[in-house]
Amino acid sequence: MIFRQLYDITSSTYTYLLACEKTGAAVLIDPVFERVQRDLALLKELNLKLEFALDTHCHADHVTAAWLLKQKTGCQIGTAAVTQADEVDRPLQHGDLLAFGQESLRVIATPGHTNGCLSFVSTDLSRVFSGDALLIRGCGRCDFQQGDAKTLFQSITEQLFTLPAECLIYPGHDYNGRTVSTVAEEQAFNARVGGGASEQDFVGYMAAMQLPHPKLIDHAVPANLKSGRPDADAMPAEPSWAPVYFTFSGVPEVTVEWVLNNRERVQILDVREAHELESPVDRLVDTRIIPLAELRGQTDSLSRDRPIVCLCRSGRRSAMAVNILQKAGFTEVANIAGGILRWQELT
Known part of the structure; x- marks a missing residue:
């Protein structure tokens, strides 16, 4: 499988490109609106055809590039059915299989950060893309968008922590330059849910957090409920003098x-x-x-x-x-x- 981990420094968001080596069919997970030019360029240079633009959840810190990618490539947009976002071609449920070429991803419902969080796991169980449900040595907050700490604890311990110990965890964000972890590492060392933490430990930790309101939430969430489709006057500028x-x-x-x-x-x-x-x-x-x-x-x-x-x-x-x-x-x-x-x- 072709695999690339991409980064948006403004929102500390990871975007993941996966593609079938034999057919060139590709998937982008959590693409960022302002980075669509970069992602399209990489697809072109690697001679890949984008099949799916997937979002792990309705983001509060950036706007998805899913709609723009669909306009440029004809790909399908996929996100959690419970989110009820507009423009979605594949409203995803737990257990769904997304095939691209000879590769595929299995959908795992991992709510708790929001009520519509998904993780995507490779069918050989070697990689999981956990969005904000499970971060490296942390997890997503639970204080908006129908978040719930008990639900998130169950998602992590009953879904993500039941994957093989060596399964690589690729999170939706990291704010300290960390790129990848494993199930075994997070079970042992995660500051919120590792080391044998109980549900009571986790819920108490999350309740004691006092985080500022996400700066972009009032803009990002409504935009992401439209799969990132901008208003006509907000389309990104493109050169008009030539097919640049x-x-x-x-x-x-x-x-x-x-x-x-x-x-x-x-x-x-x-x-x-x-x-x-x-x-x-x-x-x-x-x-x-x-x-x-x-x-x-x-x-x-x-x-x-x-x-x-x-x-x-x-x-x-x-x-x-x-x-x-x-x-x-x-x-x-x-x-x-x-x-x-x-x-x-x-x-």
């Missing part, structure tokens, strides 16, 4: 094919060195040539009247050129994917 897409490293790119068909609409900036342009085969007509090492000192000489697309041999140096231009205030700028190597394949 972004790499996983965050670089905006356009294809050589698009540039060839739209040369009159853009400025081509070639950042190769002079010795690379000695052959007529390598030099393009109607391009501006500024070697990368000299670009920072010459950005003011470039016109802002037309978008700029940057070129080098392979597309690596020109990606840095895009970064330099963006820092200089150019907004309509992109890298030519594949550089002159790809250009020469097509011409």
Whole structure:
């Protein structure tokens, strides 16, 4: 199975990508609205097709990207049926099986943090994605969205702690840089529910917590009850001057094919060195040539009247050129994917 653990620093949220190596069918668990560009780029680079965008619960600290991912990829949205969220294609119940290619996840109902919390476990019981029900050395709070400490204790001890001791636990959040635990570790060391804690111990601990109201709850919960569908005026801005897409490293790119068909609409900036342009085969007509090492000192000489697309041999140096231009205030700028190597394949 292809597996990636992704992180949103603003909300300390983990997003998980799982995919079938043989078919490329993929699942994203707990995607974040502001990180949809990153997630789409990773899917593209790994040549994966998203089948499901899954949420472990109705989040109070961030807005899900499920709806946006559905618009971009045609995937299905899955979350707990009890949540009764709009736009959901798969209202999930305990025991449901989600197949993607030759892989699958089993749904486990683990309420208590909220009444609609789910965990997703691999069918070989080697990994469980526990959302906020069970965190590393902690658990989700129980003081809003129909949360209940007794219910959460039962979810953890009767569902998650009955998985194999070596089963890896991947939580929905971590605020201290921890990435993974195991059932055995949490049974032994979890500060709230481990070490043989009784239900009374756990409920007493949770009742004594005095946590501030989540800052985004009044915005996040209503948005997540719509699966993250934004109002029309709140859609994330996208470049309109070209079919720009972004790499996983965050670089905006356009294809050589698009540039060839739209040369009159853009400025081509070639950042190769002079010795690379000695052959007529390598030099393009109607391009501006500024070697990368000299670009920072010459950005003011470039016109802002037309978008700029940057070129080098392979597309690596020109990606840095895009970064330099963006820092200089150019907004309509992109890298030519594949550089002159790809250009020469097509011409």
